Amino acid sequence: MTQRALITGLNGFTGQYMARELAHAGYEVHGLEIPAATAAGDRQVDLCDPEAVRQAIKAIKPNVVVHLAAIAFVAHGNADDFYRVNLMGTRNLLAALSDVAGNLDCVLLASSANIYGNRTEGILTEDSLPDPANDYAVSKLAMEHMARLWMDKLPIVIARPFNYTGVGQSENFLIPKIVSHFRRKEKRIELGNLDVWRDFNNVRSVCSAYANLLKVGPVGETFNVCSGVGTSLREVVSALENLAGYKIELSVNPAFVRANEVKILTGSAERLSSVIPAWKPIPLEETLRWMYSV
Numbered sequence: 001m002t003q004r005a006l007i008t009g010l011n012g013f014t015g016q017y018m019a020r021e022l023a024h025a026g027y028e029v030h031g032l033e034i035p036a037a038t039a040a041g042d043r044q045v046d047l048c049d050p051e052a053v054r055q056a057i058k059a060i061k062p063n064v065v066v067h068l069a070a071i072a073f074v075a076h077g078n079a080d081d082f083y084r085v086n087l088m089g090t091r092n093l094l095a096a097l098s099d100v101a102g103n104l105d106c107v108l109l110a111s112s113a114n115i116y117g118n119r120t121e122g123i124l125t126e127d128s129l130p131d132p133a134n135d136y137a138v139s140k141l142a143m144e145h146m147a148r149l150w151m152d153k154l155p156i157v158i159a160r161p162f163n164y165t166g167v168g169q170s171e172n173f174l175i176p177k178i179v180s181h182f183r184r185k186e187k188r189i190e191l192g193n194l195d196v197w198r199d200f201n202n203v204r205s206v207c208s209a210y211a212n213l214l215k216v217g218p219v220g221e222t223f224n225v226c227s228g229v230g231t232s233l234r235e236v237v238s239a240l241e242n243l244a245g246y247k248i249e250l251s252v253n254p255a256f257v258r259a260n261e262v263k264i265l266t267g268s269a270e271r272l273s274s275v276i277p278a279w280k281p282i283p284l285e286e287t288l289r290w291m292y293s294v
Contacts, residue, residue, distance in 0.1 A: 003105075005214075006062035008032045008047065008093065009069035013169045014110075014203055018066055021207040025215075030060045032069065047089030050096070057096040064214045065107040067093060073172055074114070074136045074258075082139035090143045094150045106155050106217045108210055113162040113199070113224065113265055115141040124267045126160070126222050133262055144222070155219040159210060162226035162267050165287065166203035167294050175200065175236065179291045181248065182240045188249035189237075192256030197230040199266045202282035202290075212276040226267035227281040239285060243292050 005022045009015045010031025019029045032045045032053075045056045047069055070086045090109065097107060116124050117131030132138045147156055165175040174191075181189045209225045234250075241247055272279065 003063040054096040079135040086139035112140040158222040162199035164201040182244040190253040202287040224267040230266035
């Protein structure tokens with residue numbers, strides 16, 4: 001029988017790439033989406049409605065789950081939403097999945113490298129102490145702790161993706177905003193904190209890692225999903241200037257500067273590579289070229 005994969009947040013940026021990855025791997029893909037975002041064929045379910053989630057899970061009976069649904073934009077205006085969706089929504093999902101635990105091979109929960117907070121030096125491993133610097137990060141760390149209450153009932157794997165991007169990501173996010181300025185041949189761009197370093201990754205690499213983790217099923221483990229390479233925002237702009245063939249004027253808009261901005265976030269993928277050694281991240285230059293040329 002064909003294995004059934006459930007993706008929460010199926011119609012979101014990551015969900016669409018994840019669906020292609022799992023369909024290519026031979027899964028029958030099902031999705032949960034909030035009603036406003038639901039396309040034909042996906043189930044309209046608010047994760048904050050426990051009974052609706054329970055009924056949907058009972059109907060789908062998934063074999064693997066990739067839980068992507070979350071409030072993921074760090075500057076989202078309502079802090080309550082981070083905890084309502086990212087924490088309690090996940091709890092409702094796990095409670096519902098426990099009713100069909102006998103069918104499950106793996107439940108992958110997408111957390112975030114933001115749980116590590118600010119680091120001025122060094123490469124972050126999964127054993128680095130968390131120090132979340134904003135409500136989004138706190139909600140994701142709380143989700144991880146809550147999920148451990150279900151480890152004896154469900155085959156849970158936790159992924160901590162570092163920053164990733166790609167074609168189709170909202171311009172609310174940094175890289176798509178910068179790329180779009182160059183695609184429109186804008187002469188200047190307003191940004192917030194310019195002196196930040198990130199471990200930028202490609203959404204297709206991240207989804208490939210998730211699919212491989214589902215296949216291997218290292219239950220109870222937590223994995224950074226990253227390249228291990230830190231790139232400054234100024235370097236990103238410079239790379240796009242080379243692609244576009246012109247210099248852009250950079251200016252700092254104080255309205256875009258966040259006091260709790262994480263300055264440096266670079267991870268180690270050593271643990272991930274130990275369980276899926278064939279996995280290789282797509283270089284940032286290739287990602288930027290893909291986004292610029294589409």
